[in-house]
Amino acid sequence: MYTHTLLLLLLLPLLKPGVCESCSLVVSPAGLVVKYGAPASANCTSDTVTSMGWEASQGKDFSMGVKERTWRVDSLTDWKIKPQCYEISEVGGQCARALDVTMYKLPDRVYIRYLSHSDPMVEGHQYSLHCVVQNIAPIKHLTVTFYKVSTSGEQTVLYTQQLNNDIREPVNESFSLQFSPTSVDGGAQLCCSAMLDLGPEGPQPPPVMESECLNTTVHFAPEFSCSAKQQVGEGEGLTCDVRGNPLPSVTWLRDGQVLTPPTHLRREDAGNYTLIALNRIGKANHTVEVEVLPGPAARGASCQAAGSAAVAVLLLQLIRWLY
Ligand SMILES: *[C@@H]1O[C@H](CO)[C@@H](O)[C@H](O)[C@H]1NC(C)=O
Ligand SMILES: *[C@@H]1O[C@H](CO)[C@@H](O)[C@H](O)[C@H]1NC(C)=O
Ligand SMILES: *[C@@H]1O[C@H](CO)[C@@H](O)[C@H](O)[C@H]1NC(C)=O
Numbered sequence: 001m002y003t004h005t006l007l008l009l010l011l012l013p014l015l016k017p018g019v020c021e022s023c024s025l026v027v028s029p030a031g032l033v034v035k036y037g038a039p040a041s042a043n044c045t046s047d048t049v050t051s052m053g054w055e056a057s058q059g060k061d062f063s064m065g066v067k068e069r070t071w072r073v074d075s076l077t078d079w080k081i082k083p084q085c086y087e088i089s090e091v092g093g094q095c096a097r098a099l100d101v102t103m104y105k106l107p108d109r110v111y112i113r114y115l116s117h118s119d120p121m122v123e124g125h126q127y128s129l130h131c132v133v134q135n136i137a138p139i140k141h142l143t144v145t146f147y148k149v150s151t152s153g154e155q156t157v158l159y160t161q162q163l164n165n166d167i168r169e170p171v172n173e174s175f176s177l178q179f180s181p182t183s184v185d186g187g188a189q190l191c192c193s194a195m196l197d198l199g200p201e202g203p204q205p206p207p208v209m210e211s212e213c214l215n216t217t218v219h220f221a222p223e224f225s226c227s228a229k230q231q232v233g234e235g236e237g238l239t240c241d242v243r244g245n246p247l248p249s250v251t252w253l254r255d256g257q258v259l260t261p262p263t264h265l266r267r268e269d270a271g272n273y274t275l276i277a278l279n280r281i282g283k284a285n286h287t288v289e290v291e292v293l294p295g296p297a298a299r300g301a302s303c304q305a306a307g308s309a310a311v312a313v314l315l316l317q318l319i320r321w322l323y
């Protein structure tokens with residue numbers, strides 16, 4: 001045993017994978033994907049009876065007069081492990097074959113955060129979102145996806161990212177996304193997921209870890225959505241949708257005069273009305289040219305196309321607040 005160990009020590013610096021052309025060693029399987037702490041094994045076979053073994057930081061092995069040796073570890077924990085099967089033949093040649101071991105560890109935690117806390121967000125501004133993946137290995141096989149979930153549950157991918165980094169040990173990594181919300185993102189959730197895809201030899205389907213999601217509130221300036229021309233039946237009211245967050249205040253103007261909009265329009269109320277909406281984020285105005293048609297029967301199209309009888313009754317409320 002002593003002599004073999006000595007021999008091995010002398011030979012080790014010379015061992016390189018496939019040093020000699022005639023190296024008959026076959027390692028099976030050629031590669032392993034092993035979870036940290038899990039058992040692992042591989043076989044090495046030679047086509048002649050020989051002195052052979054495995055050189056590795058875990059599961060070292062050597063024997064004489066054999067054709068096959070198995071490398072076996074009950075719990076693989078050395079991130080740097082690079083097992084090599086070697087043979088020392090009587091005619092003086094020596095050769096080695098490497099076993100490619102990929103060790104992995106699923107993240108302890110995946111979370112998403114703003115770089116600097118900011119809720120509510122403001123439409124059009126840019127925010128840095130970070131997705132932090134803790135204690136993951138190997139980082140090279142990780143794909144991080146930022147996505148949003150709308151209030152109706154629809155998912156949209158915002159960004160996917162991979163790192164080209166050969167570190168084998170577990171790392172903490174932070175991925176970032178510049179996000180610029182629009183008013184429709186209000187109420188949506190922002191999330192990220194981390195997928196470890198180790199290929200066909202890895203776990204199937206590739207494990208995915210989801211972050212908790214950030215609820216978003218998006219503040220935005222008032223926006224009007226009604227046509228510039230409205231035909232309204234006599235006795236009806238005017239409606240115009242305005243959206244904004246926070247809730248905008250609305251002022252009605254006619255000929256430069258502030259007024260309370262008439263709830264039951266008369267023929268002489270026809271004319272141009274200007275609405276001014278204001279909130280913390282901004283100000284908007286919109287002018288509506290109103291034509292009053294004789295009698296309710298002559299109702300034309302208005303910006304509330306669905307202005308059914310039920311709505312008409314409620315038209316005392318002149319503005320529908322929408323978020
Ligand atoms: C190694 O060989 C033994 C028998 O020779 C076999 O039972 C075992 O499945 C093999 N292991 C691998 C990892 O191929
Ligand atoms: C990753 O972060 C966690 C929590 O901050 C820490 O406990 C751990 O040591 C870090 N791991 C590495 C590899 O830096
Ligand atoms: C985010 O909103 C969801 C429902 O939309 C709610 O269940 C959850 O508690 C909210 N999370 C936070 C942190 O406010």
Ligand SMILES: *[C@@H]1O[C@H](CO)[C@@H](O)[C@H](O)[C@H]1NC(C)=O
Nearest residue numbers: 270271272273287288289290
């Ligand atoms: C309303 O405005 C339109 C367009 O500026 C103009 O043509 C029209 O004469 C105005 N109507 C009244 C009643 O002032």
Ligand SMILES: *[C@@H]1O[C@H](CO)[C@@H](O)[C@H](O)[C@H]1NC(C)=O
Nearest residue numbers: 253274275276283284285286
């Ligand atoms: C309406 O907005 C325009 C620009 O969008 C501005 O020039 C105009 O002065 C505004 N009118 C009022 C009454 O605020």
